Amino acid sequence: MEIYEFGQRIIREAGDFIKLRMKEDFKVDAKLNPHDLVTDVDKETETYIYERILERYPDHRIIGEEGHGTDIEDMSGVLWIVDPIDGTLNFVHQLQNFAVSIGVYVDGEPYCGLILDVMGGVLYHARVGSGAFKDDIRLDEMRDTTLDRSLIGMNANWVIKDQIGPAFKKIVEQTRSTRSYGSAALEMAYVATGILSASVFFRLHPWDYSAGMIIIDEAGGRTTNLLGEEIDILKKDSILTGNKAIHKELTDYFTSDAAFIAGHRRVHGEKR
Ligand code: IPD
Ligand code: CA
Ligand code: CA
Ligand code: CA
Structure with a gap:
């Protein structure tokens, strides 16, 4: 399976993981300041995505917000850049309006981008050279505005x-x-x-x-x-x-x- 299709599959699986996990209690901690929060669900989701990728592609590298890949300083090979929950404050306060975000680069060149609106159930995605999509609908070329x-x-x-x-x-x-x-x-x-x-x-x-x-x-x-x-x-x-x-x-x-x-x-x- 190609990386792009695999990425679409695991991001949706990660979304399902979050939806199940958020029905249970989770811990909320402050990171750098009282407005900068992280939950168990952020960390567990990052680990979930990290393990799925490495199971399938042991030689790929992964950077995640919650601690994976802090030693990565170059873009060689296949690099996955993962935000397990983007919009943690929305997640904590609203249980909606948050996303999983994954960008994939191959030897420093952009390869594909995936953004899952978890509660909306919508996947925005693109592979370089193949157009951008909202689920299976291709997005129109952006129009110029002032x-x-x-x-x-x-x-x-x-x-x-x-x-x-x-x-x-x-x-x-x-x-x-x-x-x-x-x-x-x-x-x-x-x-x-x-x-x-x-x-x-x-x-x-x-x-x-x-x-x-x-x-x-x-x-x-x-x-x-x-x-x-x-x-x-x-x-x-x-x-x-x-x-x-x-x-x-x-x-x-x-x-x-x-x-x-x-x-x-x-x-x-x-x-x-
Ligand atoms: C944050 C969100 C927010 C932006 C912050 C980010 P997080 O990400 O994207 O909209 O204003 O700068 O840090 O911490 O919720 O993954
Ligand atoms: Ca954060
Ligand atoms: Ca973020
Ligand atoms: Ca985050």
């Missing part, structure tokens, strides 16, 4: 930050409206389907964005960091993803704001 006629995915938290906040505030003022779904992966799937025209994130990890980037690329969109720089898939970075026209409009916008650039450099370092 900021003033778009819905933009954005977390309100960034508006209140000192150096970078004013840039995000201007987006709120200029766009038709913003939305925040609490799962970066789902938000990227919504960009791919055109429900959102673009989405902006100031800090995401590879497991948050790797699958979404591949799906959006296959749907005809573009993803870079907020300054228009290419993403290094093993690093955390800001993310700007959307149709090509709005992507250009927004990178022009962020790169014309000196305070924003300085704030971005302070957090993410110098241009690569």
